[in-house]
Amino acid sequence: MDALLLHYEQQKKQYSRPGQTDTRMLRSIDMGWFILDKYYNLSDEAPVYTAAVLLDPRKRSAYIRQNWPEAWYEPALVRSNTIWKEYYDTASTEELDNISMVTTPNVMDSLAQLMMATEVKSIHKPKRDDFTVFVMTDPMSIEDLTPLQWWCHPNQ
Numbered sequence: 001m002d003a004l005l006l007h008y009e010q011q012k013k014q015y016s017r018p019g020q021t022d023t024r025m026l027r028s029i030d031m032g033w034f035i036l037d038k039y040y041n042l043s044d045e046a047p048v049y050t051a052a053v054l055l056d057p058r059k060r061s062a063y064i065r066q067n068w069p070e071a072w073y074e075p076a077l078v079r080s081n082t083i084w085k086e087y088y089d090t091a092s093t094e095e096l097d098n099i100s101m102v103t104t105p106n107v108m109d110s111l112a113q114l115m116m117a118t119e120v121k122s123i124h125k126p127k128r129d130d131f132t133v134f135v136m137t138d139p140m141s142i143e144d145l146t147p148l149q150w151w152c153h154p155n156q
Contacts, residue, residue: 001036001049002067008033047079054080054135056147061135077135084131 008029015025043049053059054077064073128136142150150156 001039001043004032004036008036044075044079047076047083050076051080051083052147054131055151057140057142057150058147060137060139062139080135081129081131084129089129089131 012026012029014020015022015029050064053063054061056063061073061077064076068076145153
């Protein structure tokens with residue numbers, strides 16, 4: 001869809017130039033734009049298109065940042081992440097199981113509080129799930145493979 005949008009923008013500039021104005025072409029471009037806008041709005045309701053873009057190793061989130069308006073980026077990522085968590089992320093349920101097994105001391109004594117206050121705090125990024133890690137990684141070439149072929153490869 002993004003390539004079509006870019007094509008429409010380029011053609012609209014071309015057919016709007018003085019001396020090259022073609023009102024029939026401009027109307028046709030506007031109609032194409034209207035239909036494309038309809039599909040963009042539908043992709044908001046069903047974020048499968050965004051998920052497909054994010055899971056394409058050639059594109060990932062860098063593609064969206066480069067080609068989409070900034071206001072669209074965060075909501076699209078959130079919707080795609082929702083699909084991930086709802087249907088594919090098994091780590092979150094494992095973490096819930098582990099939480100119930102952890103016991104915490106009821107009262108921390110004074111020495112323990114002092115020791116904790118002086119601990120060296122490691123600087124680390126918060127734990128992120130596989131989806132977030134993948135889409136935030138730099139895009140890569142997958143040669144002549146389609147994204148589906150790449151994902152089906154045993155190394156993935």
